[in-house]
Structure formats: structure tokens, C-alpha cells
Amino acid sequence: MALISFENFSFCYSATAVPALQNLDLQIERKETVVVSGLSGSGKSTLCLAAADLLGSFPAAAATGRLHRQSDPSGGGPRTAIVMQNFYAQISYLRTTVFEEVAFGCENLGMEREEIIRRAGEAMTATRISHLADRNPLELSGGEKQKVVLASALAQRPEILILDEPLSQLDPESVHYLSEVLAHLRGKMSIIIAENDPYLTLSVADRIIILADGTKIADGKLEEILSEEAETHIDLPAWTKCVQRARRHGIIRDSTVKESYILNYKQALETLMSLK
Amino acid sequence: MRIEFQQVTHSFGSTNALESISCRLASGRTTLLVGHNGSGKSTFLKLMNGILKPSSGRIWLGEVMTSEYRLSQIASMCALSFQNPDDQIFASNVEKEIRFGISNTGRDGSLFLPLVETLHLKDALSQNPFEMNYAMRRLVSIAGTAAMNTPIIAFDEPTAGLSMREKNYFGQLVSLLKELGKTIVIVTHDLDFMLQWADDLLMLSRGQIQYCGSRDAFFGSARARPVIRNCGLRIPNYLRLSRALGTAQPCFSASELVDGLIGKKGEPAPP
Ligand SMILES: Nc1ncnc2c1ncn2[C@@H]1O[C@H](COP(=O)(O)OP(=O)(O)OP(=O)(O)O)[C@@H](O)[C@H]1O
Numbered sequence A: 001m002a003l004i005s006f007e008n009f010s011f012c013y014s015a016t017a018v019p020a021l022q023n024l025d026l027q028i029e030r031k032e033t034v035v036v037s038g039l040s041g042s043g044k045s046t047l048c049l050a051a052a053d054l055l056g057s058f059p060a061a062a063a064t065g066r067l068h069r070q071s072d073p074s075g076g077g078p079r080t081a082i083v084m085q086n087f088y089a090q091i092s093y094l095r096t097t098v099f100e101e102v103a104f105g106c107e108n109l110g111m112e113r114e115e116i117i118r119r120a121g122e123a124m125t126a127t128r129i130s131h132l133a134d135r136n137p138l139e140l141s142g143g144e145k146q147k148v149v150l151a152s153a154l155a156q157r158p159e160i161l162i163l164d165e166p167l168s169q170l171d172p173e174s175v176h177y178l179s180e181v182l183a184h185l186r187g188k189m190s191i192i193i194a195e196n197d198p199y200l201t202l203s204v205a206d207r208i209i210i211l212a213d214g215t216k217i218a219d220g221k222l223e224e225i226l227s228e229e230a231e232t233h234i235d236l237p238a239w240t241k242c243v244q245r246a247r248r249h250g251i252i253r254d255s256t257v258k259e260s261y262i263l264n265y266k267q268a269l270e271t272l273m274s275l276k
Numbered sequence B: 001m002r003i004e005f006q007q008v009t010h011s012f013g014s015t016n017a018l019e020s021i022s023c024r025l026a027s028g029r030t031t032l033l034v035g036h037n038g039s040g041k042s043t044f045l046k047l048m049n050g051i052l053k054p055s056s057g058r059i060w061l062g063e064v065m066t067s068e069y070r071l072s073q074i075a076s077m078c079a080l081s082f083q084n085p086d087d088q089i090f091a092s093n094v095e096k097e098i099r100f101g102i103s104n105t106g107r108d109g110s111l112f113l114p115l116v117e118t119l120h121l122k123d124a125l126s127q128n129p130f131e132m133n134y135a136m137r138r139l140v141s142i143a144g145t146a147a148m149n150t151p152i153i154a155f156d157e158p159t160a161g162l163s164m165r166e167k168n169y170f171g172q173l174v175s176l177l178k179e180l181g182k183t184i185v186i187v188t189h190d191l192d193f194m195l196q197w198a199d200d201l202l203m204l205s206r207g208q209i210q211y212c213g214s215r216d217a218f219f220g221s222a223r224a225r226p227v228i229r230n231c232g233l234r235i236p237n238y239l240r241l242s243r244a245l246g247t248a249q250p251c252f253s254a255s256e257l258v259d260g261l262i263g264k265k266g267e268p269a270p271p
């Protein structure tokens, strides 16, 4: 059975009239990496909160259907860590150094102190904040804070890692580095990432899901689900957009190129080269 | 309105966020302020708009030295949209939030309607910003800032967390503000999207300026590569493509690149 499954699941926050998720059917398998994309307001963050079993703390006007999270033999739900879109709110205010803040997430998991120290160190390296270890987590730049919250989720080595736009405040070098870190984690745990960055999708996703107005409109590998309709909901790599634009100019003659999206940089470059 | 920093240093306790930086941003230009996380970008904007006072050095807005003016006087010259919109938004509905800036700076409200149009906020005016999604809150904070109609307008990572649709709204807003002759400073990590609007670049690394000057001169120079590296950036994708294709001009968007390629062949553009 899937690790997380949504069956005809709908959820409406009490403050709003429109449901945030509508009749969602979605299975996420153990150790699968799924990227959730879609325009702002399409339900990505609500899906993340639901997958983390956190929707219970929001006043709901209506919640219908079923959401099932496979429990482990000990009876508890799967161990989950989340980086929320509003990660600022996740800093604990209980720890005075970045190192202790990162370690804090592990403390509730009943680990040996030595193990905690090792994991916090590794997570800080993975997020490139080792140089901030002794700084106060409340006195950092926006991107530095996002990295601290990311590190503390990574240090927990959860069964399900849920990341809601985890790279939004990071500089391009850090985005590149973190993409590689996530690519390494792929296959080691279930990872759900709400993200519109096409480069991240290409480098880590087993599958991409597109949401529109709370409904799933596509589910599969990026190259399989692309269509003119999908294109209005997600972003594409720069080179793919260039080929698409040339296509709209009606000047691409090669019929295979005409029909499919070119996600590969080299292939896109060759196609553009042939236009010169 | 021009902006000038003269040997400005800012420290938070023992952390030096900016170290003796000097630069001039000319009036009416759009500058992208870029650099790695923690390089001092937000600090720069907060100094410029008077929320922070420099530990040492001088900051000029037009003919005014900021240290001699009160915060409210600086606010009528320079508006800032914060990195975290939740630090900025406080009103109970969108219209009040946007209009607050106008009344606060005592400037005319002529930008209200064009802004609401450009950012597609018309249907949201009576909504409570705190019940809106993140991207909408971001747009509201951007609108509230631009509505102040100050000569200098600064945005701290305005497109972070926005989807393509809202990013394009923001792009249109920048075009509008440029037409009005505003001096615009935008902190961003999203070079692929933002470079097409930039006249100039101000590049920071570890609290020091690596480059300050025209965008085109920068990408044409041999220094570009090492500076990009130092600043935690990567070569912008459209530039990388336009170099690989050997276009006559460096390109910063899909339309510049493809329409340029095709222009050579004299074929018509699509509708
Ligand atoms: N309130 C604060 N107290 C102490 N140090 C701070 C504070 N805010 C920022 N800093 C430090 O000042 C330096 C510059 O921070 P700043 O916020 O200007 O960076 P930034 O370039 O905007 O980064 P980001 O891309 O992450 O937003 C960093 O080293 C940061 O840790």
C-alpha cells in the first residue's frame, strides 16, 4: 500500500469560500520523490500540510474524502519533517545558536547526543551554514534562516521529507548545491517538494504533479505530461522556452521537434542552432 | 533621484554586514542588487530607506543626506517592499493596505488604479491579506510599496515564491515604474527572469561591492566569470544560450534570443 494516499480528498479553510483541495486522488509510494507544481493558490501548500498531517490545526469549513498515512509497526505515523513556505515561523525561539537550533529537531527523537551532534554537523554542511554554527538563529539573513530550517529537517532523516518551496530565498549557487543534496537523498526516503523551479524538477523528481484550483490536472514524468495546457501552469527551462517560442513562430520544420518538448539543453541548442 | 553611499559600514554586533562600501546609482535607472545569501543586500536596502542607520559613512538620496532627516521624511523619497511580506502587511483589507502607504507619505494616489490593474488585485480589494495565499500577500506588499509613488522604489526579492503568472505581473509593474522615471532597486536571485529589465547591476559578496555599473558592460567584460562566482550566482541561462549561439547581442530573455535569431532571417513575429 502507498505510504500516503489521498482518496477523493477535499479541504476548505473556514476563512475562504473556495476549497483549497478538491477531489484529490493521489498515491505517494515509499521512497518516491514527487514534485508538486502549479500556479500560486493551486493548493500546493495545503497538499504539503495534509501530507504532513498538519491540517488538523487549521479551522476547516469542510473536509471530505480520505487521507491515509501508512503507519509503521510501532503504531505511530511515518516520521515526517516539513519545511513550510513560511519557514520564518519554524525557528524555535528556544535555542540561541544555529547549531543548537539544527540539533533541536533531533532531540525529540530520543537519539544519543553524539548522534545528534554528528547529524546536525552533516546537515549544516549540506545546507552550507557551517560557518554560522555559533550565530543566533534569529539574527540571520532571510536565505540563511531558510537554510537553518532546511538543515533541521534534513538532520531528522525522516521517512517523509516535505519541502514547500524550500529554495525560494537561496542564491543560485546554493540552489544548485541543494539540488544535488536532494538528488542524493532520492530513493532513501519519500520526498514531496512543492516547487515551480523546472531545473529542480528535472534533477530530482520521479514524478511531477500539477495542481490547478485544488485539482490534480497532471501526474507523471515531466516529459510525458507536457502540453499546451500544462505549459500555462508550470515554468520550463530557459532553453525549452526558447524552442517553444521558435515553434510558435512556425519556423521549426523538424516534425519530431514540432511535436515534443525539448527538455535537454544540448538538443535544444542544436535545434536553435539550425534556425540561424 | 540618485542614490549615493559613501564609505558606508554597517555592523550587527560583531557581524559586519557591509564594509566601507561606496557606490552611485544614477537617477531613473533600474538596478539589480545581487549577491550570495548573507552578502548584505537587505541591509543595503534598509540603510537606503532609513530603517537602519549606518555604523559609519554617509548615504545621500538626491541632495539629502539621510542622517539629517527623520524616517518619515526619508519615507517620502524612498519606499521599500520587504523580503518577508508578513513583516510589512498589517491592514485588515487589501485596499486599506495599499492606500495606507499613499496617505502615510502624503503623496498623491494616482498610482492606485494602475497598480491594482497591473498586479491583478481588483477582485481582492476587500479581502483580508492574512487569509490570502503567500503569492497574493507578496503582490499586496509590492502594491503597497509602489503606491507610495516615491522617486526611489526598492523591492527585496519580489519574485521569490511567485509562480510564472505573478512574476509576469511584477515584470509589467517594473515596466510601468520605469516609464514613470522611477529609480528602482531590486534585490533578486532570479537573474533569468529579472535581467531583461535591468540597466545596471550592483553586486555584493561578503559585504563588499564586486561590481557597480551597467549590465551590458558587465557581461561583456572578462571579470564577469570570477565576479559571478564570488557572488554566489551562476551564468544566466539566456546569456549562456546566446553565447553558444553566437548572437550579435547578449540576450536576457527567450523573446530577445529567439526573435533576434529569427530577425536575421526576416521572418514575421507571431501575433
Ligand atoms: N538582525 C541581525 N542581527 C545580526 N546579524 C544580522 C541581522 N540581519 C542580518 N545579519 C547578518 O548580516 C549579514 C548581511 O545580511 P543581509 O540580510 O543583508 O543579507 P542578504 O544579502 O539580504 O541575504 P539573503 O539573500 O539571505 O536575504 C549576514 O551575515 C547576516 O547574517
Ligand SMILES: [Mg+2]
Pocket: A141, A142, A143, B041, B042, B043, B083, B156
Ligand atoms: Mg535579504
